[in-house]
Structure formats: structure tokens, C-alpha cells
Amino acid sequence: MHHGGSLMLLMLSIILGIACGDSRKPSIPKTVIRQSEMSSRSENEFERNMKVLIENIRSLSGEEKSTSTMTAPRERIAIDSTNLDTYFTIFNSLFTIYQPMLINSFIETLPQALVCVLADRQHCGWQADLTSTVSSALNEQILSVVSSVKAQTCMSTSNLRMADSTMAQLNSFQDMLTNVLSSDLPLYLLSDNLLALWNRFMDMTIPPVMSFMSEFILSALKTPVDFLKLGLQFGIAIPTLDQSEKCQQGDLKQLIMWGMNHNVSWSFGQSLLDMFLAPESPPCSFPSPECQATSSIQFSRTGTPLVDIPTTSLTCEQQNLTQLNKTLCAAILAAKSQESYVLYQMCQALSMLSQTEVTKVWMNTCHIIQNVILPLMEPCSDPATAKSSRIARSTLSLSKLLCDYQNWTVGVAVDPALVTMCSENDRAAFILAVCNNVEVMLELVKNPSNDWVWEFCSNTSDTYIVNLYCSYNMWTAETIDPSIVTFCWDNDKDRFEGLMCDSMDFFMVVFSTETNNWLKPNCSEPPPQIDINALVAQSCKYSEWKNVRAVTTDQLSLCIQNDETRFINEVCVNHTFVSALVLNSVNAWVEQYCTYSIRNPPTSPPPLNTEVWCNYNTWTNTSVDPTVVALCWQYDQIGFRQNVCCNLPLYEKLSLHLDNQWLIRECSNNNTTDLLAQVCVYSDWSQPIIVDMSDLALCADLDAENFTRNVCANVTVLRNLLANLDNTWLLEQCSNLTASGPGCGAGNGGSLMGFCPTEQCQYSSWALKLPDPALLALCWDYDHANFISFICADSFMLSHITQEASSLWVGTLCANYTAPHNESVNGSSTTTLQPCLTRELAKRLNWTCSGDFSTVCQPGGSQIQGLRMLLRCGIKILQPRLENLMTTQVTSVVHQATSLGGVLLLALEESQITSLGVTENIRLSVLESVIAYLDKETNFDNKRVLLQCFGKVLISLMPVGRDGPTNFFLIKEYFRIPLSHLRSVLSAADIMIVREILQYYNRNYATLQLTDDYLHTMVSVLFQIHLPKDISLFPEMGLLLALATPSDIMSMPPLQNNIHALSIINFSIKNLSLEQRQAFGQWFSQSMSLLNVTASGLSFIRDTGNLIAYLPFQSFQNLSPAQLLDGLDVLKSNTLGLLKQQFIAQSLTGAFSNLTVDQFRRLGSLSCLAHPSDLMAYAGTEAFSVIQDDIRTCAIQGFSFPSNMISSLVLNASELQSPSSLPPQRVSQLAPFLPLLGSSVLQQLTSSQLMPALSTLASVPFTPAQAGVIIDKISANLSLALPGSGHLSMLGSLVSGVKVETLWTLPSDVLLEALPGMSLQTPGLTPPQVNAIVCRLWGSSSVSQWMDKVKPLLSSTPLLSVIPQVPLLLVRDTAVSTRLWNTQQAKVLFKEAILSHPSLSQQEFVSLGTMATGVDCTDLSRLFQNLASLSPIRDILTFLKELSVPLHPSLIKCIIEDLYQFDFFPELLGDLGSQIAVSLPLSTIKKFPPDKMDSLRKMIVQDPHFFLLLPSNKQAVLVDKMVQRLNMYSGLYTEEEFRSLGVVATFVADEMFSNLDRSFFVDSLEFLRGFCYNVSKRVLVARMLVEPGTFGPVTKWTSETLNQVDRFLFFLPNESIKLIPLGLMNLERIERLFLSQQQWESGELGSLCQKPSELFDKQQFVLQFFLGFLRAGLTTFPGLIPTCENLHVTQPAAWTIDSLRNMPPAVFRRCLELIGKDSFFSPYQLSVLLTKTKEVYGMPSSFNSSVISQLGRIATQLSLDELASLRLSEIQSISAMGALNTWTSRQLKTLFSTVLNSTRKTPGQLDSSTFVALGHIVCGIDASVMRSLNPVEFSKAVLWLGRLRLSCSEEQLQRLIGLLSHSLVFGPVSSWGSEVFIEIGAIAAGLPDIAMSALVREQIEGLSPLAISLIPAGKFAVVFNQAQISMFTYDQAIAVTNSQRNALSLVQQTALSMVLNPAEDKPIDIRDLSLGVAVHPCPFLYLSTSILIMLLLLSPANPLG
DSSP states (O other), X not given: OOHHHHHHXXXXXXXXXXXXXXTSOOOSOSOOOOOTTOOHHHHHHHHHHHHHHHHHHHHHHTSOOSOOOOSOTTOOOOOSOOOHHHHHHHHHHHHHHHHHHHHTTHHHHHHHHHHHHHTTOSOOOHHHHHHHHHHHHTHHHHHHHHHHHHHHHHHHHOSSOOOOHHXXXXXXXXXXXXXXXXXXXXXXXXXXXXXXXXXXXXXXXXXXXXXXXXXXXXXXXXXXXXXXXHHHHHHSOOOOOOTTSOOOOXXXXXXXXXXXXXXXXXXXXXXXXXXXXXXXXXXXSSOBTTBOOGGGOOOOOOXXXXXXXXXXXXXXXXXXXXXXXXXXXXXXXXXXXOSSHHHHHHHHHHHTSOHHHHHHHHHHHHHHHHHHHHHHHSOOOOTTXXXXXXXXXXXXXXXXXXXXXXXXXXXXXOOHHHHHHHHHHSHHHHIIIIITOHHHHHHHTTSGGGTHHHHHHHHHOHHHHXXXXXXXXXXXXXXXXXXXXXXXXXXXXXXXXXXXXXXXXXXXXXXXXXXXXXOOOXXXXXXXXXXXHHHHHHHOOGGGOOOGGGOOHHHHHHHHHHSHHHHIIIIITOHHHHHHHTTSGGGHHXXXXXXXXXXXXOOOOOOOOHHHHOOGGGTTTSOOOHHHHHHHHXXXXXXXXXXXXXXXXXXXXXXXXGGGTHHHHHHHTOOOHHHHHHHOOHHHHTSSOOOOHHHHHHHHHHOHHHHIIIIITOHHHHHHHHTSGGGTHHHHHHHHHSOOOSSSXXXXXXXXXXXXXXXXXXXXXXXXXXXXXXXXXXXXHHSHHHHIIIIITOHHHHHHHTTSGGGHXXXXXXXXXXXXXXXXXXXXXXXXXXXXXXHHHHHHTTOOOOSOTHHHHSTTOOHHHHXXXXXXXXXXXXXXXXXXXXXXXXXXHHHHHHHHHHHHHHHHHHXXXXXXXXXXXXXXXXXXXXXXXXXXXXXXHHHHHHHHHHHXXXXXXXXXXXXXXXXXXXXXXXXXXXXXXXXXXXXXXXXXXXXXXXXXXXXXXXXXXXXXXXXXXXXXXXXXXIHHHOGGGGGGGGGGGGGOOHHHHHTOOOOTTOHHHHHHHHHHGGGSOHHHHHHHHHHHHTTOOHHHHHHSXXXXXXXXOGGGGGSOHHHHTTSOHHHHHHTHHHHHTSOOOHHHHHXXXXXXXXXXXXXXXXXXXXXXXXXXXXXXXXXXXTTTSHHHHHHHHHHHHHHHTTOOXXXXXXXXXXXXXXXXXXXXXXXXXHHHHHGGGHHHHHHHHHHTOOHHHHGGGHHHHTTSOOOHHHXXXXXXXXXXXXXXXXXXXXXXXXXXXXXXXXXXXXXXXXXXXXXXXXXXXHTTOSSOOOHHHHHHHHHHHHTSTTGGGOHHHHGGGGGGSOHHHHGXXXXXXXXXXXXXXXXXXXXXXXXXXHHHHTTTOSSOOHHHHHHTGGGGGGOOHHHHHHHHHHHOSXXXXXXXXXXXXXXXXXOOHHHHHHHHHHHTTSTTGGGGHHHHXXXXXXXXXXXXXXXXXXXXXXXXXXXXXXXXXXXXXSXXXXXXXXXXXXXXXXTOSSSOBOHHHHHHHGGGGGGSOHHHHTTBOHHHHHHTHHHHTXXXXXXXXXXXXXXXXXXXXXXXXXXXXXXHHHHHHGGGGGGSOHHHHHTSOGGXXXXXXHHHHHHHHHHHHXXXXXXXXXXXXXXXXXXHHHHHHHTTTTSTTOOOOGGGSOOHHHHHHSOGGGSOHHHHHTSOHHHHHHHHHHHXXXXXXXXXXXXXXXXXXXXXXXXXXGOOHHHHHHHGGGGGGOOHHHHHTSOOOSHHHHHHHHTOOOOOHHHHHHHHHHHHHHHTOOGGGOOHHHHHHHGGGGGGSOHHHHTTSOHHHHHHHHHHHTTSXXXXXXXXHHHHHHHHTSTTTTOOGGGOOHHHHHHHGXXXXXXXXXXXXXXXXXXXXXXXXXXXXXXXXXXXXXXXXXXXXXXXXXXXXXXXXXXXXXXXXXXXXXXXXXXXXXXXXXXXXXXXXXXXXXXXXXXXHHHXXXXXHHHHHHOSSOTTO
């Protein structure tokens, strides 16, 4: 049953003795196991047969040997003939002996026995002993057979031995076959009828034959293939990924083996067929016209492989064999498959062995195969040296027979083909006899075909050959050889050229031969290496240029070229010096230069990479910035004109942009004269240079006339250009441009190309000298008939010409022609077409092959090669048909066999046993199979192994060109790698693969759809892993710089000295983020030190470029003032931090006291950061006006200054004493500083002064009180109510001073005209003004048509004004869905919009736009339930996230609760957006896996606004969970971690923050000052600052230290502050510290995360301590009295009350409004200030409206009588009083009465604007009086009043609710929706108990947190049950006060806690929780926690509350 495989194994066992005979000596079997049933007769018969067998074997071997050693199998036994009958007798006897045993169990136990023997085990059984005995006896006989076969093979292939009759018969048969093929018989036989019969016969016979053959092939191949596969699996270890996700790079053998295990469809059959049936060189060795050997000889040199791939050699001695469980045996043993019984037995036997024994089995088996196969694979031995028992017919070796080098210098010239053959086949002798023999060498190179010999010899021994032939002292004019000259010039140019330049005699010798005239030695002396910086420093000392005559012209040129900026600033501006200089006419040009340069100062543009920026191919489909268009025009005009001006669609697209209008002018005036002059330099083309093909095309198209004359008519130029085969189009081009005619002369109508076939196509001379490719092409095109006659018809000439690679096309074209000259009747000659037999046979058989028959169809072509090609063609045609007829199993076995055969051939080739070029032949097949596998494979784990373990070998197989289909398949796969595997796979990629990836990305980045995470990961790997290995990758990474993180940048290798790399960085750095720029600066600083900076020249900054601007300040501060001044333009063109700007300004103004006007202009706004004392030194100079202009510009831009800078540089004390005398121009100049002067100064200005300066004043941010003063002054000159006058718009920021009473009177047209401009002003309109405007406009029925005008105040429009307009808005306003509605407005619009759509679809919901924020929970839940799938819900979330209006907390809660029900909720996290994400319950956030937590981190970092609005404790807990899950909590808090957390980086736990990397802390103080710090973090920062390693002891801090510490100084404890040197802390520095803190607090981040009161005490201490207020024994002196400027810069309350009280009245008047706004004065201090105010202004009854508006908190100290005496008739003064929240109830009542008395109105007459102005005074209205208020007017003001924390009583609030529930307003409370509750805000706290307890969910959602906090505690506990409390949002729950919480029941408290932290396991109130370190819980913790929670919940005063 299984005997077929066993018989094969039996044959292997017979030859076992070849390898192991000496280890197992043959002897009588020690143990013979017989079955009990065996008879003695059988035993005797078996023994007799065995003896007969042994005797026969011994007689065959020729001597009686008992044993035969098998340790030296390589000894070859040569015999003349082999008696096959004897062999047959032996095997017949063997079978006769074994037959009884085969019947029994011998075959079944043979695998085990064989394995046992191969493993060198003892006692393996009688089968093993018998096998060893027989094998030993047959050892020599088997080797004899192998030697005989090899000898006969060598004889059949040798042309030197032809005596054998067999060989003669074979040659006769070959000759006969050739003669038949040469005749016409095959064509007659292949008639149509015969072919049809043959096809029918094949169709009928092939299927049954294949059916029969399939079974035979399967049975014949299956077992050998399995054994071969198993063996190769043992010997070839397949790379796999280890635990660290790394693997060794595999070679091609391992790739094929891996593919067989992973279902890769290798198809090597065709490749192997091509390899064995490829055309071979003809058998003749000596070329002649009859033997076309020359064209077939390929002279090539093997180059080094592109990729260094480690190969695994398949040797017999290898020890690291593959484990059995990783081979085929693992599956066989696991399945216990009986499909291959022998293989199963073999695997079972191997499984019993140890790894050492398996290794022995491998070694012994390998030696067996090696000993048998190796003799067959070795080349035939040299007949002269072979050891043979026969006498060779000729003892001549190859060198003596053919390569007779001694005779090459005598007689006829040696054939080039023979020279080539000898160099390839007799290399060693060739080198000795030719390369080392000058005489032979010179004789050979006389023939141009042997020029390659020079290269061959120089490659063998470069130095020796050069020394041998380039002995210049031996050269004479008579002996010099041009070929040697060429060789020496190419290989020894430096010495050759130097000798020619130094020796005139040698020069004459070389040029004595005209052939050497092409040499062009460069004998000019190389310029010495000059240190240009040192030369400039020495020569350009302008201060020493006293003597004009001593300044030379060279010196002037040097300084202008290398020190241009300083030359202009120091020489050109000195007109006296220049005038003296130009007295010498030689220097006249200097004056012109200086005149031009002063008007046009030089700039230093960065180098531009036009390939990156000017990628015109992508401009058609992308939006191109106009600046890029202009940049490309400037730096790439040639390419721009070709690709833009000449590309009409692109030109039209770009010219549509307004900024690109210049294109119309430039492109329409497309004068190409200058362009052609630059490109078409025909004079240069006569030299052998490479001319760009695009330039050729441009000249041919646009300069046809000159092109025809200079190219087409110039043979030299044309030939040079045609040397590049890509330029062959020139032939057709020139033929079109010229007129051909008969003859060749110009006068004969000849061609302008100058080509004359009769003169230049001298075919007879081509036999001596080959024509160049251009002439060959010209003769073919223009002398076609003669070319065919003389070349195609002459086989020798054709062969001679086609030996050059560039001329192979001739053979292809000539293959269609033969050249028999047939004389026709009329005597004319014709060329007839003679068919090619091989091609004709293929056509007759209908075989369409891709092979080129031209090589065999050309004259003299080999018929045998044609037969081979025909055979290959037939197999290719029949192969698919045969494969279709084979079963799947047979096909699989055949494919496995071919694959394994490929592996074996590769192994043999690597061992240099064969040289078939296997790799090159199967290369494309491997790539195609891998492509197909990658396309269909879905398991990335397999793809990953292929890319990671075999990427190197795959990239080496890829073709070098870029046009094949397999070029980028591998590279594309790297862009499809899943993100989770990208880092490991890309890290293991070879550098060449990485380079290909970068190049592919650079070409296709616009079309590659890669995620940000993918790109960031890729960049991280490239920067951190591959770039350090190979810095040459950096130029390819230019596009990726913007994606590099700081840690990536810091990991870059040292490239600071690489000019190209620095230019790339400098060019790209402005497109990077500030964080990336700083990282590059820090990276660059690693190579710098103080010595490097100071030792560099003045131009150090300019030389370094933009990168220098981003150095850490620790390095930046080492720059000298001279360097800063020289590089100022570079620095200012970059983004500098305030610290660096201040350093530059103070360094320059402090070091130089003679800066020029131009230098101050260059300094610009940096002057504002200089010390005022340094700037005052320029008072009275021309530069001082520039300084004042700069300071004025800074003030306009919002920059704040120290007080002494304003008082000393801007303000004049005399001017302030008499403001009315200021001219209007001076008023305009002082406009930016007028807000600092206060209302008192403005009061003194007149209308005639203000009106001319109105345009300037309109842009200054005055306070409403100050603006009111100005408006009062100029109102008589304005007609605000006049439509079309535009006066209201002209006011700009002064509009805040327009009285509300005036706005009431203005027509709607005037308001609409001015409203868009007014809304943009700062500080903008006041609330009463806004209310007056919107109520006026929204009261019109036409408001729906004015929406574009009123939209700036849309969110401030009362709900009651919007509700009536809703239907019209939905109909008339086409942009209603894009308006910025507030939530309550969106809700009423949403309800109206969906009346006709009760069931919203996704599309309908999205179409609502901003109105969709008004959706209620019910509708939203219904929408989500209807969609209920990931994609549409993700679209809804994306829509909500991208809305330009915030979502209400109730809507956020609904979204979270609805989405949490879906299983795919975790997948939606990235789509929630920051606002929803940070609102997720902490119980949900803490469950996030690391990837989801990282997504949350990214959302917060990108949009931190909503995170900063969270309660501080939730911020801390959220960040704590985040850093723990992201594994950042422990260890060093690194810079990378800090930056990755963004704004939340300072919200981490104190323990983590204290581990902040100190080096990062010191280098990044300016960066760190931009973050939020709570109390504990401020303490930690202070500790870090005073650490010795930071800045040293505080007592030794310097001015630079304080500049870096800046506002962090306020974090220091008082004890540390006192240690700062007093000399450093002057008033200017203190003011700068205050300004820095104020700037931070007013910023976007500071305004959200820090209260101004937190640092006031520290600020006050710093000011009062260092100004002497707190120092004992120091008496007060007048200098300590602050000015108004001091108070503006610092803070009034920071000064002592005595210093304020002692202020002069005029100063106090200017500062009154500022002092009144300060919220840090105590009541006592306010009373003192009130006294001071009365001293200045008199009694309160005399206060005018302006003074009342400025009083601020000082007014709270007025008595009731004084309050009653105030004149509160204007809205402005009422608003000032109503904005204060510290009034007592009695004061409020008095104020309300005063308002009524002053305005002479009753409560019912008060309008909405008055209510808004009343503010907190509303609570001064008696409850009984509130009934009489106008409910409509009050409801229009409730939007503002509801935002105030009113001190009204519960009764008052209820009265106000009564007004709002009026039928004319919102109706009954029960009908109110959430929009009404949102609108009324805090007023909702006045709802009656019954109404509040009846609130439903929708109404509760509208309650503001402020309203909830104002509900009395007792009422709160009564009206809200636990169900209603559970409906609270987080914001509402967090607003519950402690008193309210304590009044709740346990159930209510639990409900509240569940809202704050909806944990499934335990409700925890996280309000006021302190944070601790992360700990690991122990069992006791769970018990103690449970008890603690119970105690907390039962406690009446819950500490957690």
C-alpha cells in the first residue's frame, strides 16, 4: 500500500555507506529479528542469497574487500565504459534477496532504521545492519557509476574529443536536424490540412493522457517533494517575530519557504524554463563570419548588490537546525495522517531524537547527497590536468590552445571576441599576460573594440595598473599612446593634470599628438582658503577709516559684499566721508551704490526649495496661496512661464484671485526673449554636455529659426545631442524644420541639417571603426535602401555592428530583411523579404509568444537557438491548457516541486556550485506572487512578517527603473499598515526601504489619505530610529518637519554643521508651530556653548539663519550686542518671545549710545522694551522722534509701559498743566495715552481740539465715562440723527459714551447703518445701550429683513422680542439656520420649525443648523433611537461639535445619557467634542482604556476652553485619572509628557508636578509662565526657583534672572522675596512685574483659571517692601506719592492709603475712575478715599454725572442723605451705581427713590433700559411697588438682571415672577418651557413653593445654577424631591450650597451625589475632595471605605459637602 515511497527510501538506504561506512563497519548482523512463523528453510535460503549478493558485489568491485571506507567520497574514479548488464544483475540479485523481507515488515520499519543509522545510534536492528553492509559494499561501484556518467557528459559537451561513436552519432543527428530545419520541408509539412489534423489529434489525446499522467506525476512526486520540503525546512530557518516584535532579515530562500507555508502562489515554472532554455553562446570558440559569436558575448562586470542581505548558507555542518515542531512533521504527527505513510514513519522516528541527534541526521544525509550530486555539478576538468587512466588526445590547455598571449603581438590583429573570451575564462593568466604586459596591452587597445580592457585591468588592480602605465617620466612624443593617455586621465587625473601644469616639456609631449587635443587641464591656481570673517573683521574697521586715501577699492568691495548692512549703516550714512571718497574717480560708483542702498535696504531671503513649493502639477486641483504664486514667479520664472502662463486652465484659475492680478500683466506680456537667451545657449551645446530635454523642447518650439540654424544645421551639435537616446525626436523635428532635396550641397537644395548620406554613410569603413549611434540612426532613416543592402544583407557587418549595446536595434530591424540582390528584367536591383523559419513555424502553429525572434532570425542566427525559442514558446502556449487538465492536488504538488527546486538552485548558486542566475530569473515572478498575495491577504499578521522580515530582500528584487507595475507595491503596503503595528514594522525597515517610503510620500502626499496618528507615528520612527542611522535621509524629510514632535526633533543626530540640513530647517521653520521651533532651537543649542557664541563673528546670526531666534534663553543671552545688531533683521523676521525681545532691546540700547535713526527704525517696536533711561539719552536728537513714534505705535497696539517711559518720553508736564492749549495735531499724537490721563484732562479739551483728531480718538479704548466726556464736547458738531451722515459710525470706540437717551431718539436706519461697526469696538456698547438698540430695532415688523445688520447683538436680544418674530424669521431669513442664536432663542425657533415635522430625520435635523441646539431631550432621544447605528449618530455628533454656538448643559446631559445606552458608545468618544467629552461622568471616564483616554487628552489639548470652565476639583480628578491611565504618574515628569498634556499639564497631582524635569523647567520658564497654577502648584514652582541648581542663591540673582523669573516672583514666599538684592527691584522692574501679571490675567487662559484676588497680597507686599513702605525706620518722603501713571501700571490698592491720600488734587482727579474700580480696598480705605474725593470735588450734591460715573466703590461709603442728594437723572450715572453689589438694603431703597426723584418718573414709567441700568438697585424696590412696574419692559431687561446675584428678598423675587407670568409676557408658570427659565436666570429663585415643586424635567433643565444657589435652604429641601434632584445637570448640582445640602434628607443627598458622580458602585460627591497619590488597594481598604461612606452619608454636616 505504501511500498512506492518505501522503495524510494530503500534506494537511499543502499547508498548510505557513502557517508557513514567508517562509523558503522560492515559485519555480520548482530541481531536479526525474525518472525516466529519463519521456517528454517527460509532462513537458510535468505542467508544463501545474501552470500550470493555479497559475492557478486565483491566481484564487481574487482577485489575481495571486507569493508570499504566512505570518508573520502570526493576521489573521482574514471572508467571507460560501464557494463549495465552487471548493474542489472546486482539490483536483480538485491531484489531477489530483499523480496521475502519486503513481504514481511522490512519496508515498514525501514524509516526508523534509516533514521537510527543516520543518527549514529547503536543497536538499530537487522534492517539497519543489512543496509549498512550492502551500502558499504556498493560504495565504490556507485561512485564509479557517477563518475562514468559525469565523464560521458563532459565528453558530449567537449569540442576537443569527438572520437566516440556515440558522440559522432549525436553530432550527426544534430547536423541532420539543422539541415531539416534549414530546408523548406517544415513549411511544407505544416500545411493547413496537416495542422488541422494535428490539432484534432492533440485535442483527442491530451485529456486522457493527462488524466493518466496526473496519477503518475502525483505518485512519483508526492513523496520526494515531501521529503525535500522537510529537509529544507530543517536546514533553512524561517524568520519569525520574537517577543520584542523583531526579526532577522530573511533571504530569498527563506522568503520562498515562508510563502509555501502561508499559501503564497509561487509560479517559478516559467522562470525555471526560461533559465534552462535560454539562448546560449554558440559552441565555436574562434569567431568567424560563419559563426556569429561576437554579438552573443556579453562583457559585463558584476556590481555590488543594492541591498546587503544576510544569506543563510545551506551547509552540511550547520548546527542551528529548525526545531521539529516548526516543520512539516508537526502537522503530520498532530493529525496522524496516513496520506504519506513513509513520511509519517520518518517524522515519528525523528521525534524520538534529541536536537543533537537530529543535527547528526542532517549532517550525514547532507553528506550523502553532496557526495553523489556534487561530482555531477562540478565543471568538467581541464584535459591537460585531469587525472585519467586514458591518454588525452591533446595536452594543450585553454590558454595554449586559444589564448596564446605570446603570439598576440605578432601577425594579424587579435579578434576582439577572443580577447573577451580569454578575459572571462582564463582570468588569472589574462591579467598576468595582458594587464601586466605593456606591449600586449598597447597592441590590443589599438582596436577600439578593446577599449574595455583598460577598465578591466584597472578593476583588477587599480594602483598597480596605474603605476605601470602612467609612468610619465617615460613618455616621449614618439612613444605616447592616446589610449594610455585616456586611461591615465580617467584614473590618475590629479597627478596627470598637475604634471601638465607644472612641466612645459611634459605638456608639449602630451599635445604632440592631435588625438589628445580633447584634454582640457585646469591650470589655474585654486584660491587659498581664506577666513572671510577674519578678513572682514580686519578690513572693515570703519571707525579707523580716517584717511580716505588709505581705503582701497578692493577693501570697499570686500566690505560691501560681506558686510553690506553695516557698511550702509556706518559708511553710506556718513555723507562727508562718501563725498571725500568719490573725489577719486575710481570710487565714483560708491556714491551711486549708497544712494540706492539707503532707499532700498538689503534683505537676506532664505534659500528656496522650488521643488517643494513650486509643484505646479498639484496647483490645478488645490488652492494655492498668492504668496506662493509670487514666490515661484520670483525664483522659478522659467518653470513658471512653462507651467502657468502656458497652461490656460491653471492661468485662468490663478488670475481670478485679486492678489494674483499681476499675472495678467506678466503672462500677457510673455516676452520670451530674456527667457530664451538664458535657456538656448547654443554655443555651449557644441561641447559634450548634457542638455535638459525640456530646454531643448522649449528652444525648438519658441526659437525655431535659431534652433534650425544652430542645431539642425550643425552636425557637431546634433551628434552631441543625439548621443542621448532620449533626444532621438530631434531627427523628426529637424526634418520638419528643414527642406530636403536631391544632393547634399546647400546650393543643391540640400538639407539644412548638414547631413549628406553619400558622404557620411561610408558603410565599408564601418568594418574598421564602428559608427556612433547618431550616424547609425541617420543612415537608417535617410539612406534606408543602401543600409539594408550593405548592412542587413552582410551577416558579418551586421554582427560587427550589433556588438554594441546601443546598436542592438539594428539587428531587430534587419531581421525582417535579407539582402540577396536579384537582378530584375530591366536590370534594377531589388531587396526581397525572406521568411524566418522559426518565426514562420510559430505563426503557422498560431503560437503568440512574447519572445523576440529577431536574435535568431538575423542572418547567421543559430537554428538550434531558434529551436530552443520555439520550444519555450510551445511550452508557454500549452502550459495553461495542461494545468487546466491537471487535478488540484497534482497542480499543488507541481507548484511545490518547482518552488523547492528554486530553493535548491538558490542554495547551489550561493555555494558557487552553479551559476544559472536564479535570482535574476525568478525576480519578477517572486514580485508578482507577493503582489497577488498582499492584495488578497486579510490577516495583517502575515503581511507584517512579510514586510518586516523580508522587506530587505523584496526591495532588492524590485527593478531599478520606476515604470514597472511592481515598483511601489511594497512601499504602498507600508502606508496600509494598521496603526498599532506601524512603529514596530517601520522600525525594522531597511534604510533603503525608508528612503523609498520618503520619496513615495514626497511625490504622493497630496493623494495619500493618512490619519494624523499615522503620520505622527511614522515621523517619530523616522526621526528617532532611522535618521540617527543615516543622516542623508534628512533632505527627504522636509515635508514631515511640520509633523515632528519636540521629542522627535530632540532625538535628531548632530546636523548643526550640515549646511544643507540647516538651510532646510531655516526655510521650513516659519511654517512650524512655536513648540516645534523652540524644539529645533533647543536641539541646535546642544552644539553651542558660551565659547562657540562669543568666538563667532559678527555675522553669526545671519550665517545661522532663522534657527538662532529659537535658542533657549540660556543660550540666546550669550549673543553679544554687536551680533544682535548685525542680525537684527533675521531676528525680527521670526517669532520672538517677550523675554528675548526685551533682552535684544535692552542689550542694544544699553551697549550703544549712538544708534542711528535707521537702526531705531529697524528696532521698531522693540524700542518699547528698552530701559527709559537708555532711550532718554537720545533726547534732542533726530532719533528721538523715531523712538516716540515707536512708543506711540506700541500703545496703539495695546502694549503697556512702565510709568516713567510714558512720563519721560511721551508726556510733557507743562502740557498737562494746560491741556486746552494743545494743538489738534498734538492731541492726535497723545490719543493713545489719553485714557491714562483720566476724565479730568479730557474735560479741559475743547471741541476744536477734539474734532480734527476724531479719526484717531475713535480707535482708542476709552472707558464709557471718558467717552461720554468727549461725546459731550463734540456733540454740537455732530448730527447723529441725520440718516446717511455716518456720524454715528465715525465715533468708533467713542460710541460707548453716547447717552442711552440719545439712542432712543435715533431712527432705525441710523442704528442699522452704524450697528455692524459699533459691535466691533472695544470696550463696546454698555448693557443699557445694547438694550435700547435691540428693543428699538426688534420692535419693528421689518426686523426679519435686517438680520444681517442686527446679528452682532443677536445673543443679547430679549426672548420676548424674538418670540413674535419667529414665524417671519423662518420664512424670510434665508440664513436663519446659521445665526448665532442663544439657547432660549434656538428653542423657540426649533419648536416652531418642527411643527410640520413631528418625526425628525437625520437630514432634517442637520438642516436646522444652529437652531438644532434648541432640541429637547425627548426629540433628541427619539432621533437617536430611530438612527441607532454608529455612522449616522457619528454624523449627528460631528454636526453638533462643529456648531459655532455652545450647547446647553441640559442638552449635553441628554446626549450622554442617550448615547450611553448604545453598545458602540466607546467608539463615539472621538466624535463627542471637547464640550461633551469633559462633561462625561468621572465614573465613565475612569473606565477608559489608554487609547480612549489619549483621545480625551487630545480633545482637551486642542480645545481647552470647556475644561477650564469645569469646577476645580473635577479638573483635578479628571487629570489625575488621565495621567494614571496614560502611565505618566510615576517617575520623572518629562518635557514630552508635559507638552503632551497641554493646558492640563499643571493640573496634575502635586507629587507628580514636583518631579518635573528641572532642565526643562529652567530652559522653558517663559513657556511655563503661560499656564494655570493653583495655590499648591505656586508653592512648588517657588521651591523650584530657589533650588541651588536653578539660579543659585536668591541673594545672587541678577537682572537677567529676574527677567526670566518674571511674574513667578509673586509665587515666592515673603522670606525669599526679601532676599532679592534691593538694587534690582526699582520701580520700573516692579511695574513690569505688575504688567506681566495683568497681561496674563487678561489673557484667554488667565481669565478662566485664576482670580485676580489670589496674588494681590503678594503683589502689594512686593511693591510696598521694595519701595520702602515696610522697612523700619524709613520715613515717608514725597517721592513715594504715586502718579496716575504709577497707579495705572500697578494697582491703586497696592499702595498705602496714606500715599493715595497725599496725592495732589489734580493727580487724584485723573485717577478717580481707576481708584473707584479697584475691588481690593477695605471699607476703611474707601471712607478715606471718599473724604479725599469730597476735598477735591466738594459735597456729593454737587457731583455731576461724570463724577458719579467715576466713583465706583467709593460711592458705597456715602450716607443715606448723601445718596439722596445725588443727581441720578442719566442712565450712565444710574448704571454706575447699579453695577455695585455691596449696597445695603437701606442704601438700595434710597438709591431707587433718588432715581425716581431725579428722572421724575413713576415706577410704572420705567423702561427696559432703565431696568438694565438699575441692576442691583432693583432689589431696592418695595415688593408692593413692584406690582406697578411695567411687566413687558421688565421682561425685556430680565436677560441682564437674571445674570446678577441679586440680594432681593424672597417676597421681592416672587413679585418679579408675578411680572414675568403676566399674560402679556410669558404667561402662567406651568406653561413655561426651559427657554423661559434660561432667560430669567436668577429670578427663577422666586418661584412659589407650589410652582417650584411642580416643575417637570424640561423646566428643571432651564434653571440656572445661580438661581438654584439663591433658593433658601429650607425651601430647597421642600420643593425638590429626589426624582427632581436626579434631573439636575452637573452644573446645577455643583451649585447647591452647603446649607442647602445639609437641609436635604438622606435620599435627597444620595440623589444629588449620584448626579455629581453617577458611579454604579458608590455615589461620591467630589466637591472639595483633596487629591492624593495613586495607591494599590488592600482588602482592608474596601471594608474601611464602605464604613466611611456610611458615616459620611449619615453625618448631618457632611465634610464632603
